[in-house]
Amino acid sequence: MSLTISRAIVDAILEQSRAEYPDECCGVILGPAGADTPIRHIPMINAAHSPTFYEFDPKDLLALYREVDDKDEEIVVIYHSHTETEAYPSRTDIAYAGEPGAHYVLVSTREEIAPATEFRSYRIIDGVVTEEEVSITA
Amino acid sequence: MSIEVRIPTILRPYTKEQKSVEAAGATLSALITDLDAQYAGLGERLLENGALRRFINIYINDEDVRFLGGLEAPLKDGDSVTILPAVAGGSVDSL
Numbered sequence: 001m002s003l004t005i006s007r008a009i010v011d012a013i014l015e016q017s018r019a020e021y022p023d024e025c026c027g028v029i030l031g032p033a034g035a036d037t038p039i040r041h042i043p044m045i046n047a048a049h050s051p052t053f054y055e056f057d058p059k060d061l062l063a064l065y066r067e068v069d070d071k072d073e074e075i076v077v078i079y080h081s082h083t084e085t086e087a088y089p090s091r092t093d094i095a096y097a098g099e100p101g102a103h104y105v106l107v108s109t110r111e112e113i114a115p116a117t118e119f120r121s122y123r124i125i126d127g128v129v130t131e132e133e134v135s136i137t138a
Numbered sequence: 139m140s141i142e143v144r145i146p147t148i149l150r151p152y153t154k155e156q157k158s159v160e161a162a163g164a165t166l167s168a169l170i171t172d173l174d175a176q177y178a179g180l181g182e183r184l185l186e187n188g189a190l191r192r193f194i195n196i197y198i199n200d201e202d203v204r205f206l207g208g209l210e211a212p213l214k215d216g217d218s219v220t221i222l223p224a225v226a227g228g229s230v231d232s233l
Contacts, residue, residue, distance in 0.1 A: 026225070044225075054226060062195070062197055062220065096226045099223065
């Protein structure tokens with residue numbers, strides 16, 4: 001298991017996480033159905049506007065899934081930022097993880113490691129978290 | 139009375155991997171009862187202690203059922219129901 005993703009999208013996500021600090025940021029990366037290839041980055045609004053919680057607005061969520069269906073795409077990556085803690089899924093993240101086929105990416109912009117950042121990817125299936133390798137391409 | 143219900147990936151093991159199923163009911167509550175009768179165990183993934191689970195969003199046509207009366211939301215022939223897992227989480231273990 002691994003995630004292959006472009007440097008441009010990684011940089012855009014890290015930039016979003018800094019721009020929305022101290023709130024958590026979130027979004028998805030879509031790709032062609034069945035290809036497991038993240039191509040189309042879609043930043044989403046964190047409807048919770050919170051430093052410790054994120055949530056897609058239910059209306060945005062429905063619109064997103066409609067678009068995915070209409071364009072014959074899939075949600076390849078679901079990502080969010082942790083602003084003060086490690087980029088590792090919390091119990092809340094695990095409880096909510098509802099896409100067994102998606103890569104769950106967490107980034108961290110916590111101060112202890114600044115200016116470095118973390119960008120890590122996981123599978124979360126039936127409550128079990130498995131970290132996977134991330135390959136960043138040019 | 140026939141209502142199309144769209145099933146998210148995570149619940150398709152209950153529906154023999156069907157993306158969309160047909161069910162009946164004059165309210166969302168009755169629809170879920172019918173779904174559970176057809177696909178055993180599905181009801182429990184939608185309800186907890188008789189209320190809608192917070193990890194799940196249900197829509198009638200384009201509207202979130204939370205704004206339509208929740209489990210009492212009325213349904214009519216030809217309506218389309220979409221079930222989606224909420225996308226949410228956070229750094230604090232609030233659960």
